[in-house]
Amino acid sequence: MRRLTQKEAGAYYTPDPVVSSLLQWAVRLEDDRLLDPACGDGRFIAGHRNAVGIEQDLQATQVAMARAPWALVHEGDFFSWAAETAERFECAAGNPPFIRYQSFNGVIRARAIALCGSLGAHFSGLASSWAPFLVCTASLLKPGGRMAFVVPAEIGHAPYAAPLLEFLVDRFKTVHVVAVRKKLFPELSEDCWLLYTDGFEGRTQEIRFSVLDHFRPSSRPPREFARVSVKEWRSEWNRRLRPYLISQHGRELYRHLATGCDTHRLGELANVGIGYVSGANDFFHLRPSEAEKWDVPGKLLHPTVRNGRALPAIRVTTALVERWKANDDPILLLKLSKTDDLPRSVRRYLDTDAGREARQAYKCRVRDPWYSVPDVQVPDYFLSYMSGLEPSLVRNDAQCTCTNSVHSVRLKSVSARRYLATWGSEFVQLSCELEGHPLGGGMLKLEPREAAQVALPTRRAIERVPAAEIAQAVHTLRTWRHYGES
Numbered sequence: 409m410r411r412l413t414q415k416e417a418g419a420y421y422t423p424d425p426v427v428s429s430l431l432q433w434a435v436r437l438e439d440d441r442l443l444d445p446a447c448g449d450g451r452f453i454a455g456h457r458n459a460v461g462i463e464q465d466l467q468a469t470q471v472a473m474a475r476a477p478w479a480l481v482h483e484g485d486f487f488s489w490a491a492e493t494a495e496r497f498e499c500a501a502g503n504p505p506f507i508r509y510q511s512f513n514g515v516i517r518a519r520a521i522a523l524c525g526s527l528g529a530h531f532s533g534l535a536s537s538w539a540p541f542l543v544c545t546a547s548l549l550k551p552g553g554r555m556a557f558v559v560p561a562e563i564g565h566a567p568y569a570a571p572l573l574e575f576l577v578d579r580f581k582t583v584h585v586v587a588v589r590k591k592l593f594p595e596l597s598e599d600c601w602l603l604y605t606d607g608f609e610g611r612t613q614e615i616r617f618s619v620l621d622h623f624r625p626s627s628r629p630p631r632e633f634a635r636v637s638v639k640e641w642r643s644e645w646n647r648r649l650r651p652y653l654i655s656q657h658g659r660e661l662y663r664h665l666a667t668g669c670d671t672h673r674l675g676e677l678a679n680v681g682i683g684y685v686s687g688a689n690d691f692f693h694l695r696p697s698e699a700e701k702w703d704v705p706g707k708l709l710h711p712t713v714r715n716g717r718a719l720p721a722i723r724v725t726t727a728l729v730e731r732w733k734a735n736d737d738p739i740l741l742l743k744l745s746k747t748d749d750l751p752r753s754v755r756r757y758l759d760t761d762a763g764r765e766a767r768q769a770y771k772c773r774v775r776d777p778w779y780s781v782p783d784v785q786v787p788d789y790f791l792s793y794m795s796g797l798e799p800s801l802v803r804n805d806a807q808c809t810c811t812n813s814v815h816s817v818r819l820k821s822v823s824a825r826r827y828l829a830t831w832g833s834e835f836v837q838l839s840c841e842l843e844g845h846p847l848g849g850g851m852l853k854l855e856p857r858e859a860a861q862v863a864l865p866t867r868r869a870i871e872r873v874p875a876a877e878i879a880q881a882v883h884t885l886r887t888w889r890h891y892g893e894s
């Protein structure tokens with residue numbers, strides 16, 4: 409079998425000071441049996457004489473065995489082993505692989521999800537590997553057992569982290585999440601935080617949450633922590649910990665205004681969706697000169713926002729579209745219906761080499777007819793969903809359509825426009841930071857479901873909250889997503 413790449417296997421090994429800090433807390437007695445469910449080169453199991461490690465990579469297993477000859481190292485998939493083993497442990501520590509759902513697939517994934525389901529943790533198809541690793545590891549603890557792990561910062565916002573945290577608060581006496589701003593793994597775009605859980609087979613109504621600027625070696629989790637009520641985390645913050653990165657006062661101001669009667673969520677005012685997917689952008693987007701060359705009738709060409717970078721700050725106007733055309737930009741979507749007869753000139757274009765190539769593209773192959781691009785809409789606004797500083801909401805005054813490089817926002821009623829006028833305000837920026845999520849590299853991403861949650865108060869309501877506090881909260885969240893860092 410081909411050896412997986414470092415990324416495919418999620419094989420990024422933990423720095424020594426982090427390893428020894430987690431071990432010092434997790435292992436209390438010499439006799440304690442320690443489990444590392446994904447032991448890599450054995451750096452956790454090397455730190456304690458009574459240890460078991462599982463690792464799927466043969467070469468890493470060999471290094472682990474050489475490094476910790478006293479340990480029991482199993483080569484293979486952790487989930488198969490976990491489903492069979494009768495062993496139980498006082499403690500577990502490590503750094504589970506972070507393999508996103510697109511690559512965490514096949515038999516291993518099916519086995520992992522089924523095992524978690526049988527343990528009472530129900531993950532959707534979008535869960536990354538590390539969350540099922542933690543659920544299954546917890547299930548192998550003895551009553552009173554504990555775990556200390558490096559976890560992706562996604563634990564603070566990803567929807568699939570919610571079933572994990574629900575599972576943990578239902579099974580442990582204490583659950584402590586430590587957010588660490590400076591990267592534990594400088595070579596990775598993902599941030600990592602730390603997770604400590606203690607007292608297996610207990611339960612808790614709170615999540616302890618500490619905020620550190622940078623990791624400091626320590627034999628225990630930080631003494632200072634906020635007590636996040638699980639009830640509040642569920643009902644007020646959509647089961648996210650990220651809002652607890654800002655001050656309590658900042659959160660209270662936000663909640664007060666976001667839930668006030670002068671405020672609407674974007675999803676109440678508009679439908680937010682993705683733009684169309686052509687399947688072969690270069691073929692379906694013609695330059696005016698190409699349209700002329702192939703004699704494509706104007707009524708079959710629709711001006712489009714092909715790329716988020718083309719968006720102006722406030723409005724897409726007909727004058728702007730005329731400029732794009734004068735520049736001969738490839739912004740004319742070939743919009744063909746499923747049923748209409750095609751003019752001969754268009755059939756000629758579809759039969760070019762480029763057309764033959766385009767119809768082989770996956771999205772074209774799976775639709776009938778291949779040349780009819782579905783879901784072409786004319787939205788009222790375009791919303792950039794990957795932003796450095798802030799997402800922009802741009803009014804569509806030119807009847808353009810858009811690709812999936814931006815979100816399409818279609819108003820539910822004309823009167824909704826006045827609420828959107830506060831988009832650029834600091835308060836709405838805070839809402840975008842809280843409802844969206846960091847993407848690495850300083851970027852903020854707003855999925856359609858997240859954009860639908862953005863809170864839009866009236867201008868008058870915004871003026872009533874202290875602007876400096878809101879600006880501070882925005883700044884804090886940008887700092888946590890490393891905006892502006894080189």
Ligand SMILES: C[S@@+](CC[C@H](N)C(=O)[O-])C[C@H]1O[C@@H](n2cnc3c(N)ncnc32)[C@H](O)[C@@H]1O
Pocket residue numbers: 417418419420421422444445446447448449450451452462463464465468484485486487502503504505506516
């Ligand atoms: C992030 S590394 C951590 C290694 C070590 N615990 C450390 O912290 O340095 C994750 C490890 O999980 C292993 N792995 C990935 N999928 C696995 C699976 N299904 N079963 C066992 N190990 C797996 C990878 O090969 C990789 O060595």
